[in-house]
Amino acid sequence: MTAPHLIGIGRLGGQDSKGWHHVMIKPSHRGAFDHLSELYLIFEQDRVFYVTISDRKERDKKSWVKFAEDGIAEERKLHREVILAIEDSLEPEEAEEDLLGRDVVYNDTLIGCVVDVFFNGAQDVLVLATDLDIDLLVPHVDYYLLPARADSDVLHMQNLDELMAASGLGIVDGHLVETEE
Secondary structure: OOOOOEEEEEEEEEEOOOOOEEEEEOHHHHHHHOOOOEEEEEEOOOEEEEEEEEEEEEEOOEEEEEEOOOOHHHHHHOOOOOEEEEEOOOOOOHHHHHHOOOEEEEOOEEEEEEEEEEEOOOOEEEEEEOOOOOEEEEEOOOOOEOOOOOOOOOEEEOOOHHHHHHOOEEEEOOEEEEOOO
């Protein structure tokens, strides 16, 4: 097994008296962090912990987390800096390649097909080509993607209204149309 390539998304601060760790997340990774449950802690001298976030909270505009694993606070005290990291999946996986060319349906309307998948530093993003020559970018997350149907090769989406409106698209009478801004 090879070690994963990791990208830093922030830093781990100190721990309070109730076991909460302060985390400082880069603004570009804030959205992704809010949905993460597992990540890596990189300590000095190439020491890495794979940890699970068991709880999180916001207090005084600061983010705090609790970890399921023990020993993090003790290890944290031994190092000047601890980097929070996630896997960098630059190389396409088989599952991503399997998405290419698949039709995409939203509200029983064919809106396009997947022509590309890329990683934006937080999650994979599907590039959907439409018949209107407008590409629609959709994060590959459960909020937008409905569970796959065993009997279908079509991707069914949900919650796309805002993304479509931002791209100048809408659905009228079961057809994809350009909207006026």
